[in-house]
Amino acid sequence: MKAHKISDSVYCLHADIEAPDLFEGIWPIPQGVSLNSYIVKGEKIALIDLIRDWGGAPKQLADALKDTGISFDQVDYLILNHLEPDHTGWLREFRQKSPKAEIISTAKGINLVKSFYKITEGLRAVKDGETLDLGKGKVLTFREAPNIHWPETMVTWDGESGTLFPCDAFGSYGILGDRIFDDEYTEAEHAAFEKECLRYYANIVASFSAFVEKAVEKVAGLEIKCVAPSHGIVWRKNPKTIIGRYLKYAAYAKGPAEKEIAVIWGSMYGNTKQGVDAVVRGIAAEGVPYTIHRVPDENVSWVLMDVYKSAGLVIAMPTYEYAMFPPMANVLDIFRRKHITGKTVLRIGSWGWVGGAKKDYEAAIEPLKWTSLESLEWAGAPDEATLKGLEEKGRELARAVLAVR
Numbered sequence: 001m002k003a004h005k006i007s008d009s010v011y012c013l014h015a016d017i018e019a020p021d022l023f024e025g026i027w028p029i030p031q032g033v034s035l036n037s038y039i040v041k042g043e044k045i046a047l048i049d050l051i052r053d054w055g056g057a058p059k060q061l062a063d064a065l066k067d068t069g070i071s072f073d074q075v076d077y078l079i080l081n082h083l084e085p086d087h088t089g090w091l092r093e094f095r096q097k098s099p100k101a102e103i104i105s106t107a108k109g110i111n112l113v114k115s116f117y118k119i120t121e122g123l124r125a126v127k128d129g130e131t132l133d134l135g136k137g138k139v140l141t142f143r144e145a146p147n148i149h150w151p152e153t154m155v156t157w158d159g160e161s162g163t164l165f166p167c168d169a170f171g172s173y174g175i176l177g178d179r180i181f182d183d184e185y186t187e188a189e190h191a192a193f194e195k196e197c198l199r200y201y202a203n204i205v206a207s208f209s210a211f212v213e214k215a216v217e218k219v220a221g222l223e224i225k226c227v228a229p230s231h232g233i234v235w236r237k238n239p240k241t242i243i244g245r246y247l248k249y250a251a252y253a254k255g256p257a258e259k260e261i262a263v264i265w266g267s268m269y270g271n272t273k274q275g276v277d278a279v280v281r282g283i284a285a286e287g288v289p290y291t292i293h294r295v296p297d298e299n300v301s302w303v304l305m306d307v308y309k310s311a312g313l314v315i316a317m318p319t320y321e322y323a324m325f326p327p328m329a330n331v332l333d334i335f336r337r338k339h340i341t342g343k344t345v346l347r348i349g350s351w352g353w354v355g356g357a358k359k360d361y362e363a364a365i366e367p368l369k370w371t372s373l374e375s376l377e378w379a380g381a382p383d384e385a386t387l388k389g390l391e392e393k394g395r396e397l398a399r400a401v402l403a404v405r
């Protein structure tokens with residue numbers, strides 16, 4: 001892997017991870033993910049953000065570093081904006097190769113270096129606004145930006161090149177190959193990346209949306225020429241695009257989101273599915289865009305992505321052992337953990353003899369502050385009148401979503 005020049009003194013070194021395993025052990029990454037590190041050179045040399053030993057990352061990092069003409073033992077400082085192991089898992093190996101490099105992070109970050117890696121020497125905790133002079137006029141400034149996405153996180157600013165190193169903020173899934181900069185991608189490629197960016201946000205960052213807004217406020221006064229995150233594209237042509245995109249995503253958390261409806265359904269024998277089809281006919285008749293997701297067939301990563309950006313939801317499931325259909329209970333639990341609040345929602349479903357999903361569902365969504373339309377349940381297969389009622393419910397939901405402000 002080669003190094004990519006951001007300015008005369010700043011280089012991006014990235015590792016493309018195409019391993020079949022899941023990101024954070026949960027989220028599928030069919031397009032892979034990149035782990036981006038950066039070299040900043042003054043008289044002294046700083047490496048910003050590291051890697052874990054995953055998918056050949058150490059060799060890719062070593063090759064890219066070699067491409068800059070720098071060896072590991074020449075690195076004076078390792079700056080860790082975020083301690084999550086995808087950026088730090090290789091820390092003990094790094095320490096062996098770069099024994100003199102001082103490890104710099106927030107005080108909370110330094111505590112995590114000690115607890116995760118049992119490294120106790122050569123550590124420096126920095127405070128909000130503190131600077132690091134690399135010489136030759138190159139001064140880095142550290143700004144605490146907690147909870148993007150762990151409590152210890154900070155961003156690093158290089159005023160000379162106008163580069164912001166925000167670690168997980170402004171990141172995305174997707175490997176980069178030989179093209180790391182926004183201006184190296186076509187519009188169609190950007191559209192594909194944008195989907196992976198939203199999925200990354202919904203999966204990883206959504207719960208911390210208020211902190212994203214705070215961090216953007218904090219860097220608002222900076223003349224940012226380049227946003228250099230730890231995953232995904234480096235934004236040198238239009239850095240405002242990715243910052244604006246993150247602010248838009250952060251606003252979804254407060255609701256309302258896009259005037260779209262995400263239909264999430266599960267069914268054992270097709271009775272609930274017939275109801276879903278009727279509701280969807282109603283939504284389509286009102287011209288509101290919708291996406292459809294069957295659980296458990298579809299991985300919750302993509303379900304979360306569309307649910308997060310949609311103002312309206314349909315939750316459709318049968319009763320199962322006097323409670324919710326288990327895959328739907330699991331999805332709703334993930335929605336609760338990810339703070340999927342402020343949605344307008346229709347619940348429908350079939351039952352056999354006495355039902356039971358209702359009570360279970362109502363308890364599950366209680367913390368989510370959803371606006372619920374009156375739900376529609378039926379015994380066994382839906383008859384013509386029920387199907388008509390379901391279609392009308394779809395229209396009602398679509399109109400409610402269009403009316404949302």
Ligand SMILES: Cc1cc2nc3c(=O)[nH]c(=O)nc-3n(C[C@H](O)[C@H](O)[C@H](O)COP(=O)(O)O)c2cc1C
Binds near residue numbers: 319350
């Ligand atoms: C394992 C299992 C458990 C069920 N538990 C209940 C129940 O507790 N209460 C009830 O009214 N119906 C129960 N049913 C019946 C289903 O809710 C009913 O068959 C419904 O029509 C299934 O909808 P579907 O065709 O969309 O899967 C159960 C069915 C199965 C297979």
